[in-house]
Amino acid sequence: MKQTSSSGSQDALNFIVPPKEEMNSKRKQIYSRDFQALLDDLEEEDRLEEVDQATEKKRRLSVNQVKALEKNFELENKLDPERKLRLAEELGLQTRQVAIWFQNRRARWKTKQLEKEYVVLKSKYDVLKLDYDKREQEKQALASELTELKAKLKEENSESSSQSVKEDSSKFSQQIKDHGSCENDDDSNGIVKEERSGNAQMLISPSSSSSFQINGYCSSSGSSNHHWFLPFETSTILGNKYQPQLVKVEEQCVFTPEEPYNFLSVDQAPTLQWYFARQ
């Protein structure tokens, strides 16, 4: 191999691996005869390698050549013609070999860069995935919690509805007794099925809602101008708990005797337009 020591790259090379002459003189001082013979054999191999290189058979570059090329590559990963020629001369290679080495080295560098980028992107992806999974779990937990709460609410509604009917009935009975104005108060559910004793006007005071359902009424049957009416069997209206209240019923009722059944139908949701229209 042709060795020169005039350029910067060669200086760097000499720093890493001392020149052969220097190595030989040191070796002769240090090593035994047997080991020296082995080293001589290796040198002979090196010489044969150089001959092989001359016959154009594909050979790997020597360690020193590769080190020098690597060092140059670190400085600049592309070759200008002058640098290529100089490197080829310094390392005893053909300019084409130097060019090919740089070409392949760039390809390896690019692959390494892609691997690094992949690692970075993968770690970012992993972080995001972790976050996504966590949020997905939170979402599932919230969804099931919502379902539970809905079921609970539904259950509570049905319970309070049936309970309020009982409460309504007992309160109604008590209120009827207190006011003593309603006939048929022996009816346990408090429903007065028929009342045709004259005109009556209803004044309704809902406690917590703007409308409610009325399934029964009680009208005047005595001498008093004011009679009491309890809209019952309606505990929750528009999501609010309805506190059953007595409603004062005055004479001059707007209903005809035929109207009540229609108006008080359970199936039909009354709008109470009749009431609000008069306000």
Added chain:
DNA sequence: TTGTGTTTTATTGCCTCC
């Protein structure tokens, strides 16, 4: 020693730039 996988060197074909 050998089979196999990996690395390195070199080739080919295509593309871009001057």
Added chain:
DNA sequence: GGAGGCAATAAAACACAA
């Protein structure tokens, strides 16, 4: 159109387990 770069690939060299 030639020089040079790049991707794909061939082929030699090398590493290593069985």
